[in-house]
Amino acid sequence: MTPAEILDRLFPDGHDVTTEGDLLFGRARFGGSVVHVIAATGGAPIGIDQAIRLSAAVLAITRSDDAAPILFLVDTASQRMSRRDELLGLSEYLAHLAKSLLLAEARGHRTVGLLYGGSAAGAFIATALACGTLVALPGAHPEVMDLASMARVTKLPIEVLEAKAKATPVFAPGLDNLVSVGGIAETWSPDESLAAQLAALLARPRTDDARRAGRPKSAQIVGDVIAAAQG
C-alpha cells in the first residue's frame, strides 16, 4: 500500500495531508474529531534535515494543545550515514525528535506509529519506537542491521547467522522477530477496515503488555532494579 492509499483507508472522512519530499504532514477527520498525521516515507534515510522538520511538526502539534492523537507513518531506511550529518550532531537531532514525540504524549497526544515499510537502527529508534504504541502492516520490514552487515561486523558467515536466527528472534531483521520480542504491539490486517482498527486501538489505553511479554527477562530486571532502589 502506498502512503496515500493507507491514509485514504484510515481516514474515509477526509484529510489534508500534503507532501514535502519524502515527509508528509497534515490533519485528518476521524471519529468526529481530529488525528494529526506525520510521515517519513519512501524508504529514505533520516538525516538532520528530515529529523528537524519532523520535530518542528510535532512541537507545533504539542503547542496546539488539542489532545488529539498523532499518527506517524513510517517507511524509512536507517539514519543518514554521512560525514555532514555526524559533523552537525545527528544524535542530537534524532534524540530531539524522540523527545518531542515523548513530550507530546506526556501532554495528552497519543502517539501511534504505523510501520508499513522499512525502518532501521537510529531512524527506527527516533521514529517508530518513540511512539507510545507501534503497529505494523504485513510487509513491514524493521531491522537493526541487515544480516550481511552483521556477518561482516561479527565475523561470522551469513549462513551461520541465518541458522541461529531460526532458533531465536532476538537479533535478526524482520517483522515477525520484532513482534516476538514485543517491539510491535499489533499487526493490522490489510483486508479489514484500517479505520476500524485505528478506532479500536485509540479506544484502548496504551499498554506495555506486549513489551513485557516479549522480553520477560528485561521486565524482571527492570522490576528488580526498581525494587532495589526503593528498598
Add this chain to the structure above:
Amino acid sequence: MEILHFDIAAPVPAGGTRAMALVGVVASGNLEVLVERGDAPDRCAIEISTAAHGFRDLWDAVVADFVGRRAAGGLRIAINDGGARPDTVSLRLAQGVRMIEEPEA
C-alpha cells in the same frame, strides 16, 4: 560454552569478613572472577565458564597451583573466561583472594 567444576581441598583458609569480591573483566585475554564465601573452610569450589573447549588439564593445573599457594579455603569462586592465559588466570585468582580478605571500611 564449556562449564568446568572443581571442588578441592584448600589447606589455607581465606580471612576477612567481606561476603564478596570481583576482579577482572570479560574481554579478550582477560577474565572475570567472582569470589564468595563457601561452606567448608578447608575446601574451595570453582566453577569456570569458558568458550575454549578441551583445556580441562590446564585449568586443573592452575587451580591446583592456586589452592596450594593462596588462602583459598572457604571460598566459592565463579569465573567467566574471555580466553585468558594461565598466568592471567592465576593473577586474577590471587587478586580475588586479596580483595575478599581486605578489611571492610
Add this chain to the structure above:
Amino acid sequence: MSNIRQSWYEAGARERIAALVDPRSFAEFVGPECRETSPHLGIFDLPAQFDDGIVVGSGSIVGTPVLVAAQEGRFMGGAFGEVHGAKLTGLLRAAKALARDVVIAFDTGGVRLQEANAGEIAIAEIMRAATEARIAGVRVVGLIGGRAGCYGGGGLIAGCCSTLIVSEQGRISVTGPEVIETNKGVEEFDSRDRALVWRTMGGKHRTLIGGADMFVDDDAMAFREAARAALARPARLDIDTLVAEQARLERRIAQFGEMPDASDIWRSLGIDDPQAIPDMPATGFATIVAQYRESADDAR
C-alpha cells in the same frame, strides 16, 4: 590526598563509580552476585559477564544522593543487550519514582548485535524513561570519555540527558567511522584518519558546537567535579526547552550546514587558529570554550 591524576579513559566501570561517588556511599543494584547474565550470548559461544557490562546503584556526590550507572566498555564494547539495557531502564524509572538525579558514565558502541532487537527496544525504553524522568524534574547527567565512546543508540540516549560532560577522548556519533566508510566509501569518511574522526565526533568539537555542555580533562576528579556542578543546574524539560532546542538545532544547520569540516565551523565561531584546537591542552581549551562555544543551556 593524592596528586596523581587518575585517567577516566583507562578506568573500568567500577573504578569510575568509585571515583565519582563519595567514599563508601555506593550500593549496587542487581550486582554480579545475582548472576543476571545475558540469556542470548550462549548461542554464539560468547562468554557472559555477571553484571552484563553495566553497573547500576545508588550513591552520593558531595553529599547529594544520586543514582549512578557506568558501562564497562571492555565487555562487548559496552554494547546494550537485554539485561544491560533493562538495568538502565530500571534505574531511570526508579529515578523518577524517587525524584533522584541520575549520573550515567557512557562507554558504548551501541546495540549489541547478538541481541540486536532486544538492544534496540531497550534503547528506546531508556530514552523514554530518561525523558519521562526529566519531565518530572529529574536531572540525567551523562559522562562521556571512555574507550568505546558513545555511539549508536548510546548517542541517542546521550541526547536525552540534561547535561553532557565530555573529555578529549570522548566521541559522540550515531554511525561509527568504519560503518560510514563501508556504506558510503572512503571519500565520504576515511575511518583511519583519526584526526578526522576526532574533529567530526570528538569531545572538543561536540563542546564547541553545542553537542556537549562541559569539557573536562581526562581526569576522574574532573568528571566528579563537573557532575557535581551539573547536579546544581536547573532541572527542566518542557515545551519551552524543546522549542529552544529546535531553534538552536535549526540555527546550527543554517549557520554551519554547508561547511565541509569542523575547522570551518570553528573558524566561523570566531576561533582564529582552528588548527591549534586538536592539540590544545584542556586548560587552554577551556578558555576557548568559555568564549566561543555554542551553548545548549536550557535547550537540551
